[in-house]
Amino acid sequence: MMTINEIQDQIIEDFSYYEEWMEKYExxxxxxxxxxxxxxxxxxxxxxxxxxxxxVWLHAAYKDGLVIFTADSDAIITKGLVGLMISVLSHQPPKAIAESEIYFIDRIGLRSHLSPTRSNGLLAMLKQMKMYALALNSIHPA
Incomplete structure (x- = not known):
């Protein structure tokens, strides 16, 4: 299993292949x-x-010591953003999620290319995912 930081580094590498922001949005x-x-x-x-x-709907389940996130959105870009967050934080221990430092958003330049409302939404997703992790960690401490 890859760590949260290893996944973030992989995403940074994946996004480095795209030169144009339209390609990154795609x-x-x-x-x-x-x-x-x-x-x-x-x-x-x-x-x-x-x-x-x-x-944006977000659900967290706890299975075999890991948090499993599922989600959906009525907006295609937002659905992609929550998918990106899930790819980083899902299938990780609650404590690792709660303590993680999410740096890929800035490193791939995402924050500077999102509208203020989308950027706020992305931060709200991250905050909610960490809240779920904190709650699950208090119920199932590592």
């Missing part, structure tokens, strides 16, 4: 299409991420 959209979809029963008001302009 890659993000493709990640959204590959997103492990949230079960319909979890598309509830409680699982909506506050602070996102689009509707």
């Amino acid at each position: 890659h993000i959209i493709q990640l959204g299409k590959e997103l492990p979809l949230i079960d319909e029963q979890y598309k509830t008001e409680e699982n909506l991420i506050k602070g996102c302009q689009s509707r």
Whole structure:
């Protein structure tokens, strides 16, 4: 299993192959299409991420010592962004997620290419994922 930092480094390397931001956006959209979809029963008001302009549902499950995230969004770019976050943080121990420093967003230049509302939404996703991890870590300490 790759660590959170190893996954971030891989994403930075993957994005370095694209020269134009349109290519990077296309890659993000493709990640959204590959997103492990949230079960319909979890598309509830409680699982909506506050602070996102689009509707984004995020669910966290705990299995075999790891947090498994699933999500969906009604906006294609946002779906790709949550897919990107899930690729980094899903299938990791809760403590590792809670303590992680997410640096790939700035290193690939994503934050500077997102609108302020999308950037805020991305930070809200990250905050929610860390909150789930903290809650799961308190229930299942490593």
